[in-house]
Structures are given as structure tokens and as C-alpha cells.
Amino acid sequence: MARNDTHRASSLSTARGFSAPTDDGESLRALTRQLAVETDTSVLLEILCTAGVDACGASGAAVLKAVANEGELVGAVGKLAVARNRRFSLPGSLAREVIRTRDVVAVADFNASARPLVAVVPEVKIGPMLLAPLIAHDVILGVIAVTRDVGDRPFVAREISRLRDISDYAALALWKSELLDAAQAADRAKSRFLATVSHELRTPLTALAGYQELLVDQVIGPMSDSQLDVLERMQAVTRHLAAVIEEVLAFSSLDEGRETVRPTDFLAADLVRATSAVVEPLARQKNLAFHSNVPSEPIRMTSDVDKIRQILINLAGNAVKFTDEGTIRLDLERRTGDVCFVVSDTGIGIAPQDIERLFKPFAQLDTGLTRRHGGTGLGLYISRGLAELIGGRIAVESHPGKGSRFTLLLPADES
Secondary structure, eight states: OOSTTEEEGGGOOOOOOOOOOSOHHHHHHHHHHHHHHOOOHHHHHHHHHHHHHHHHTOSEEEEEEEETTEEEEEEEEETTGGGTTOEEEOTTSHHHHHHHHTSOEEESOSGGGTOHHHHHOTTSOEEEEEEEEEEETTEEEEEEEEEEETTSOOOOHHHHHHHHHHHHHHHHHHHHHHHHHHHHHHHHHHHHHHHHHHHHHHHHHHHHHHHHHHHHTTSSSOOOHHHHHHHHHHHHHHHHHHHHHHHHHHHHHHHTTOOOOOOEEEEHHHHHHHHHHHHHHHHHHTTOEEEEEOOSSOOEEEEOHHHHHHHHHHHHHHHHHTOSSSEEEEEEEEETTEEEEEEEEOSSOOOGGGTGGGGSTTGGGGSHHHHHHOOOSOHHHHHHHHHHHTTOEEEEEEETTTEEEEEEEEEOOOO
16 A cells, blocks of 8 residues: 555454444345335435445445546535535545555544545544445446544454445446436437427428418419429428427427426317317328217316327327228217227227337337338327326227227316
């Protein structure tokens, strides 16, 4: 060692006088269960520090991370809790020693050692300190340190062994948590990118649609039939592209939690008629029969009518997309405590093992169905998210080759 106030903890002799947990195996099993179910990094750090205090009879514990030549206490409990988020110089520190040796290091009187951290936490008087590396997949994620008060006895071999065991289990949990954090950060970056690109596309697309309308209405000048036919096809493509952009924007908004509910009072039958007006022409283009049915007794609702309309158009549009012959139905029903909008078709159907996968974002993009039928694979993900946002849910019944039945269930107003 470079300094004579520290030594590798493996050389410490066993001492008496500390009442430690009697069943180390059970303590580790309990810790493993805690670490296995927790994915929040801040909570994991607190669990880890608390386990170090309990196992080693310490008065405080902290997890330190190194970035370049600086260390930071990213988690701390007990007497070290006041030092959480404080930074210190890594050169000359015990943390640097642990990182260099990849082994446990101990010091009998930390305050007298003049290490960089002493100046950062002058209000905390630290006597014995024990540090262990957090190593997962041969990568050092940080260092865990446990401390005792000035004048307390040094840490002994059994406590050193316990801290080693704790650091081994905890390092894997932290590795998993950091991977999850990185994945979530990438997911948020993806959503922001999609939203930005979609917004940038929507502006010129709106202008393009306006110019097309001017040409179709022959405001600028007369058009031949063949020219009008081309413009009609251009309009269809523009509308499709606009729908894709709106779908991506809805996905980004849901993914980042920016969607808000705007409730209004309305009649459920009016919503069925509004949805039918959009979907029936699509069904007619594929020579499919379209039927809707509403009960004779009016059903009044209080909810976000725009979000319900978006869900129903998504569900009914999917029914048309995946049905080559037969019938599409949109039925309104009143059940105990629920208002139900039921979209059924005689299409290709869905295998039971594939139903849940349909509600995952972009899931369809990996199948031959989407390449054949088009779409982003976001419609059902958005529909479920919107349904949950307004307090509802979507139920699915389907049989391959026989069709599908999607039911949007929403809470009924109290009468």
C-alpha cells in the first residue's frame, strides 16, 4: 500500500466484542430477494447501504462512484446521510485505492488519515472505515463504504467477509438497474426524436394538403379529368401520411406522460355515429359490409370524447384492415357499471399467444401482416394507453380464421 494508515482488509485479524447477525446465509437470501424485485437505482442504493450497516455493525454507510478524477457519494444512510451527493477529489482517496486494487480496504482512523473526503464531510467524525468494490461483469460500478464512530473498534474478518458478499450481490443488481436506466433514457430520447421529426413533417405536409385542395377545387385554373385523378391519388397519400404522423405524435405524447384528459358530457350513440362516418367508407372500399347498432335508451357519458373517438377509429380501422371479406360491426351496449363499444369483424383473427404482443409499440413491424396491410404498429398500443388514461380498458376475443372482437369498456355515469 502507498500509505501506512490503510491495509488490505484480508490481513485483518478476527476480534471479539461485536454482536453480528447469527445467520449470514438467511441475511444474504433476504437481501437477494430485495435486490431482485427493485429496479429503482436510488432505492437499491439505500437497500445496499442499510445492508452494509446491519451486517457490519456500522454507524453509517455510503456508495461512492467515480467519474474521471472525482468521486461522489451517490447514496448514504446513518451518520453518512448528510454527505449524500457530495463530491471529493479521487486522487489520494481510499476509493481510488479500492478501484486500483479491486479489493477490500480498511483504515482504523479515517479522520486522522487526511484523505480528501475528510475535508468534504468535516461535520462527520469517522473512525474505522471499510470499503469494498462493486464489480459486475468485470466492470467496477462503484465502491461501498461502511463506517464507525471515532474510538470504536476496527472492522474484523467476519465483517469484511460479509461486506464482500453484500457487494457481490449488490453489484449485479446495480448493473441491472443501470442497464434499465440506460434503456429508459434511450427510450425517452427516441420518443423526443420521433416527436420532433413528426412536428417538422406536419408543417410542410399541412401546406402541401392546402395546395392540393386549391388545385382540386380548380381555384388556380381548370384541370383535366386525368389531372384531377392524379390529384385525388395524391390527396389519399397525403391523408395517409398525415395519419401516420399523428399516430407517432400520439405515441410520443403517451410515452412521455403528456396526454391529459378533457372530460365533456355527450351521448354515446353520437360517438358511434361519428366513428361510423369515418370507418364505413373504408369498409365500402374493400366491399365489406358495415353495421352499427345502438340501444333505444340513450346512454349519457362524461369522458374525453376525442380520446374515445380515436380509440374507436383505431379499433374499427384495424378491423377493416385485417378483414378481406364479410362484415365489420360497431355495437354500443350498456352492462353493469360499464358502457361498452364492441368492434367485431370476420377477418383473419389472432392466435391466443399473439394477443398481448399486439398491444406493444411497433410489435407488428416484425410480422408479415404489417408489410402486407401497412401501418406503424402503434394503433393498439395508443388505444390501450388512452383507454387506461380515461379509466377504461380494452378486452379482446379472437379466433384465427374466424375474426376478432375488441371491446372498449368505460365506466358508466352513476344514474
